Amino acid sequence: MTILTILGGGAWGSALANLASKNDHQVNLWSRRSSFELESAIAGTDVVVSAVSMKGVAATVDRLLSTNLGPNTIIVTVTKGLDPTTTRTPSQIWQTAFPRHPIVVLSGPNLSEEIRQELPAATVAASSDLAAAKQVQHIYSSEIFRVYINQDPLGTELGGTLKNVFAIAAGVCDGLQLGTNAKSALLTRALPEMIRVGVRLGAQAETFYGLSGLGDLLATCNSSLSRNYRVGFGLAQGKSLEEILHELQSTAEGVNTTNVLIDLANQRAIEVPVSLQVYRLLNGEITPEQAVLALMERDLKPEI
Numbered sequence: 001m002t003i004l005t006i007l008g009g010g011a012w013g014s015a016l017a018n019l020a021s022k023n024d025h026q027v028n029l030w031s032r033r034s035s036f037e038l039e040s041a042i043a044g045t046d047v048v049v050s051a052v053s054m055k056g057v058a059a060t061v062d063r064l065l066s067t068n069l070g071p072n073t074i075i076v077t078v079t080k081g082l083d084p085t086t087t088r089t090p091s092q093i094w095q096t097a098f099p100r101h102p103i104v105v106l107s108g109p110n111l112s113e114e115i116r117q118e119l120p121a122a123t124v125a126a127s128s129d130l131a132a133a134k135q136v137q138h139i140y141s142s143e144i145f146r147v148y149i150n151q152d153p154l155g156t157e158l159g160g161t162l163k164n165v166f167a168i169a170a171g172v173c174d175g176l177q178l179g180t181n182a183k184s185a186l187l188t189r190a191l192p193e194m195i196r197v198g199v200r201l202g203a204q205a206e207t208f209y210g211l212s213g214l215g216d217l218l219a220t221c222n223s224s225l226s227r228n229y230r231v232g233f234g235l236a237q238g239k240s241l242e243e244i245l246h247e248l249q250s251t252a253e254g255v256n257t258t259n260v261l262i263d264l265a266n267q268r269a270i271e272v273p274v275s276l277q278v279y280r281l282l283n284g285e286i287t288p289e290q291a292v293l294a295l296m297e298r299d300l301k302p303e304i
Helices: 011-022 054-065 090-097 112-116 130-140 153-175 180-200 205-209 211-221 227-236 241-248 253-268 273-282 288-296
Strands: 003-007 026-030 047-050 074-077 103-107 121-126 145-150
Touching (some): 011 112, 011 130, 074 090, 090 153, 103 130, 130 145, 153 180, 180 253, 180 273, 205 211, 253 273, 273 288
Parallel strands (some): 047 074, 074 103, 121 145
Antiparallel strands (some): 103 121
């Protein structure tokens, strides 16, 4: 039996707590609203799972730094986003703060509502520390939840992060009723854009063809359970971004990620045509129809 502490009481954190409990592990679930201190929640814990939103990562890291975290404790991050100040990923933030602890990224096509319903799913546990990745694999693997491992945490994390930008575009596509052909073309062009960004940031290209890249892209861009998809769908229906986010009553990480991604792309001269139109749409520069037209009017070129 492993002792886990889940940080964050949202849908995904609760789903991960349930998965671990069903595998007979001891689970402590902590959030900022908990009536007990973080210090007591992590006492004796083997694995800490950070399931907080991107905007809460830095504060959560600071909280954990002030505790007596065991020297062998594995830190698992499931947050999908980019820090607006540093443009770093959650795992990079955790690794900087805890350089001697194994950091594992858990990411894949894992819509939390389907996990809650105990529908079958698969995911990836990625870490430069292979033993830590294998331990997380054994903790979470079950008849309904298959866990694969790799040693490219950055690529695994970026796949889960960048697909949220394209999920907004996919929601626009469906909201405008542009059809299957258009959406297939969109997702096909989104994948090399994702790989282009990932490789420039230091990830391995092949990671994006797996569960945490293509797999998560397909799941998020084809489901109304995805908050980011619903952002795009709502924009296509003429709703304002503020109105949509109010209706969601939860975080749509793709909105912040899009803004940070465009800053990154400008700094490093990375071509991101789909993401750029999503950025312009989110910031009120163009309409959904104009965003589609801008993509269709790009210069003619070879596919590969």
